[in-house]
Amino acid sequence: MTIEQIWQEYSASLKRLLQSKVANPADVDDLLQEVLIKTHQQIAGLRGADRLKPWLYTLTRNVVIDFYRRRGRQNAWLADEPQAGEQRSEGLWFDNEPVALQQLGDCVKPFIDGLDAEAAALLRAVDIDGRSQKALAEELGVSYSTLKSRVQRARLQLRQLFEGCCAMELDHRGNLIGYQPHQRECRCC
Template identity: 45%
Template sequence: MQIEDIWPKYRARLKAFLHSRVSNAADVDDLLQEISVKVFTGLPDLKDPARLQPWLFQTADRTIIDYYRKSGRAQAHPDDLWYHRDNPETRQDLEGCVEPFIRGLPAETADMLMAIDINGMSQRDYAQAHGLSYSTLKSRVQKGRAELRTAFEDCCNISMDVRGNISDVQEKSANCKKC
């Protein structure tokens, strides 16, 4: 495994992951670069290629925790952070399903969600590139995400914990093969 083969495949997803947890876009770019260095140095120690994706996102997760520790923005212990409590296996299982479900939405909605949620484009940049007001785009993203959730719920029973994190997913029927 070489970083030149891995980084192009996961960069956008890692950036979207960072955007969901860090509000400042400049900090996201800095953290992404820090993660790339960690991946470059740690990749030779990864023995099982099947564990690559969980390892990448665990590296990103730890980098975010370190970021909040350094900046003094987190008063809680890292184990108490809301995003640190989700089940990594469940998240990994669902990640492969998100894109097919998005592609099942109307084309305009699918393109928007792919650009913002999968490829990590900021909502402001997307709105500007498509000649939309930022508030209009925010409403469309919210509506698109609601449609995506409905698509998931039509095919899957999704169990949530008290904080709204996904704790388990069960397919409703064998007829639903979107992922």
């Protein structure tokens, strides 16, 4: 299959995907062009024609992630783009990572309060107050490795609570770039 044939078959659906993630039509066109260029540059690395469609969608998703990451680094807000956290048809998307974290900070507290008292106290101390795990372990009279295990267990419990409420979109590094509540009335957000 040639690039022209691939583009003729998939460009419309890729453009719809981009339109669901990016509001500005000019940005959508630029990103679609970027997807075409990357497709042309990277198609030789594709193993098997049966993987073409998922490969194209992954490539497009990564282009969107890179777009928002670049914009976040520049701290540039475009007037015609929704502000961080505004509702879009596909969920909530963030242009600026610190803003996303700040907005979700209010969501975290009710979920932490939903954990058992020990787990909640650990997460408040380590993740919210920024206390050292080593210092906290000494203060509590437990070994450092024991405390690390407890913190990881508490984080897993917290993540499970979040995932019960919202589907989260993460970039390839695990950073939150957007989310979609499973129900209209999310109990925290």
